[in-house]
Amino acid sequence: KSVAIVGCPFRGGQAKLGVDHGPIHMVEAGLEQQLRDLGWEVRFDGHHQFEQISEENDPPIGKMKNPRFVSQVCKAVASVVSDHARRGQLPVVLGGDHSLAMGTIGGTLEVYPNACVIWVDAHADINTPETTESGNIHGMPVSFLLGIAGNEPEFAWVKPALRANRLVYIGLRDVDADEKRILRENGIKAFSMHEIDRHGIGKVVELALDAVNPNRDLPIHLSFDVDALDPTVAPSTGTPVRGGLTFREGHYICEAIHETGLLIALDLMEVNPGLADAESVRKTVSVGCSLVRAALGEALL
Numbered sequence: 001k002s003v004a005i006v007g008c009p010f011r012g013g014q015a016k017l018g019v020d021h022g023p024i025h026m027v028e029a030g031l032e033q034q035l036r037d038l039g040w041e042v043r044f045d046g047h048h049q050f051e052q053i054s055e056e057n058d059p060p061i062g063k064m065k066n067p068r069f070v071s072q073v074c075k076a077v078a079s080v081v082s083d084h085a086r087r088g089q090l091p092v093v094l095g096g097d098h099s100l101a102m103g104t105i106g107g108t109l110e111v112y113p114n115a116c117v118i119w120v121d122a123h124a125d126i127n128t129p130e131t132t133e134s135g136n137i138h139g140m141p142v143s144f145l146l147g148i149a150g151n152e153p154e155f156a157w158v159k160p161a162l163r164a165n166r167l168v169y170i171g172l173r174d175v176d177a178d179e180k181r182i183l184r185e186n187g188i189k190a191f192s193m194h195e196i197d198r199h200g201i202g203k204v205v206e207l208a209l210d211a212v213n214p215n216r217d218l219p220i221h222l223s224f225d226v227d228a229l230d231p232t233v234a235p236s237t238g239t240p241v242r243g244g245l246t247f248r249e250g251h252y253i254c255e256a257i258h259e260t261g262l263l264i265a266l267d268l269m270e271v272n273p274g275l276a277d278a279e280s281v282r283k284t285v286s287v288g289c290s291l292v293r294a295a296l297g298e299a300l301l
């Protein structure tokens with residue numbers, strides 16, 4: 001099987017500079033060769049260039065910031081991901097902020113309509129254009145994918161193709177009040193850091209898979225936001241939250257998902273090399289690459 005590295009230098013879903021440099025740092029850290037060394041055939045068509053829309057041509061829609069830029073980029077990413085998937089390749093999307101998941105998961109669901117989504121994150125990213133406080137669309141992709149974002153003509157292309165019983169979260173610890181309500185109202189399974197402390201990561205991954213993939217026969221799209229990890233493990237990210245996953249817990253999730261043999265798409269999001277000192281950047285980029293390798297089969301023995 002082959003992997004397609006999709007570099008998405010994009011930061012329109014949030015306000016901090018630098019997250020668009022995530023992909024280049026990951027590729028420059030040698031990710032391509034690392035995956036070839038695991039036995040994958042790897043294609044990398046270069047980082048995608050998204051033509052900017054100037055601020056004055058992209059005023060907020062309601063509270064949403066950079067809405068046209070985010071929509072346009074995510075639409076482009078959806079077709080890139082679905083094209084790779086249609087060719088039987090495993091897209092590894094490097095972000096870039098997590099609003100890109102509207103594109104990555106949208107693309108996956110076009111080709112694998114029965115795919116389940118494992119969302120590893122400190123945050124639920126399920127605000128609607130109404131409930132958002134920040135207006136940052138990286139806090140909203142899941143509501144669009146579920147079709148609960150309301151009628152936003154600019155995002156009409158996003159099909160409500162994700163079903164609530166095909167989505168599960170691991171690592172939550174910073175969920176807004178409205179998001180908690182939305183999770184409850186939609187019966188969405190979520191394993192917070194509390195559940196991880198209670199059961200241990202091994203049991204949590206098993207329970208998460210039981211929730212969305214009970215017969216272990218559905219394709220898996222893993223959307224991994226590095227801020228799910230503790231900030232001491234992955235410091236260079238835009239919305240760090242203390243009390244996160246250890247290095248091993250993060251890797252265990254990826255290793256266990258590889259073991260299912262069902263992984264068909266991977267997002268590695270929110271690495272922001274512009275936010276910290278060189279050593280913190282190197283550490284975060286290195287952890288990002290290591291997680292990708294773990295999800296693609298790098299084993300400890």
Ligand SMILES: N[C@](CCCC[B-](O)(O)O)(CCN1CCCCC1)C(=O)O
Pocket residue numbers: 097098099121122123124125127132133134135136138139140176225227239270
């Ligand atoms: N829920 C937040 C954070 C979204 C993080 C996106 B991710 O996971 O891709 O990094 C936070 C909103 N929060 C409201 C209270 C005051 C602080 C910000 C939002 O902006 O919607």
Ligand SMILES: [Mn+2]
Pocket residue numbers: 021025273
């Ligand atoms: Mn840089």
Ligand SMILES: [Mn+2]
Pocket residue numbers: 098121123125138225270
């Ligand atoms: Mn996220």
Ligand SMILES: [Mn+2]
Pocket residue numbers: 121122123225227228239270
């Ligand atoms: Mn997050």
